[in-house]
Amino acid sequence: MKQVLADEQAMAAFGAALAASVTEGGVIFLRGDLGMGKTTLSRGVLRGCGHTGSVKSPTYTLVEPYDTPSGPVFHFDLYRLSDPEELEYLGIRDYFTEQALCLIEWPDKGDGVLPSPDLEIQIELSGTGRSLLLTPVTQKGQAMVDNLSN
Ligand code: ADP
Ligand code: MG
Numbered sequence: 001m002k003q004v005l006a007d008e009q010a011m012a013a014f015g016a017a018l019a020a021s022v023t024e025g026g027v028i029f030l031r032g033d034l035g036m037g038k039t040t041l042s043r044g045v046l047r048g049c050g051h052t053g054s055v056k057s058p059t060y061t062l063v064e065p066y067d068t069p070s071g072p073v074f075h076f077d078l079y080r081l082s083d084p085e086e087l088e089y090l091g092i093r094d095y096f097t098e099q100a101l102c103l104i105e106w107p108d109k110g111d112g113v114l115p116s117p118d119l120e121i122q123i124e125l126s127g128t129g130r131s132l133l134l135t136p137v138t139q140k141g142q143a144m145v146d147n148l149s150n
Contacts, residue, residue, distance in 0.1 A: 001145050006129040011037050014132070015044020021147035025071060025099045026140045027115055029107040032123030034079075037130050038105040041121070042075050045103060049073055062090060072100045078109035087113045119144055 005011045018028075018041075030038040043055040050069035058064040058077040066073040074095045081087065087110055096102060096115050107114055119141035122133040136142040 001134040001149060003132040003134070004126050004129060005037075005132065008037070008040055011040045011130065012044035012047065015041045015046075016048030017148060018144065019045045019048025019070065019101075021144040022070075022101055023143060023147075024140070025097070025101045026118040026138075026144065027096065027102045028104065028141075029117040029120045030103060030105045030123070031107065031120065032130075036123040036125070038123060039077070041123070041132075042103045042105070045101070046073060046075070049101070062086075063092070063095070065095075070101075072097070074100060074102045076102065076104040076107075076110075078104065078106040081106070081109040084110050084113040117141070 003014060005014055030041060032038055039057045046055050046066055046068065049071070051066050051073070055075070056064060058075055059079060062078060062081060063074055063076045066075065104110070104114065107117070116137060118136070118138045120135045120137060124131050134145055136145045
């Protein structure tokens, strides 16, 4: 599934729609260069989950947990992770429960330690906007994409 989103507002709105497409948590990998809008999309997802507070980029903390009205959300940014094993020390296995929604920026940095995703989203430049390619990996991910296109 491909989506072209013209600006930051469209990106945030799409994030909210993505949140609404989730039935029971899941793992979403967010790929794309710096400045492509991964954090903007994550912020939209959190808003869509009913989180009203601030959403900071977890660049230095690696992960920010949110207890939203729609359930637990963990927002990762692994850009600064030097070794996937560091994730073990963070106790990240506890984060990947059935009900939790995990949004992961720079998932390749956690290769070998992260679980496989339900959905992969690749973000690229498209003029002044962004194009998103959504690739479902599991049935859960397929359900998200199906719900999004309905
Ligand atoms: P990343 O987390 O991928 O590094 P950010 O979410 O921090 O990127 O966004 C970087 C910039 O891109 C922000 O200034 C944001 O306003 C802008 N942006 C986000 N989505 C879009 C879009 N669909 N079209 C144009 N600009 C966008
Ligand atoms: Mg970011």
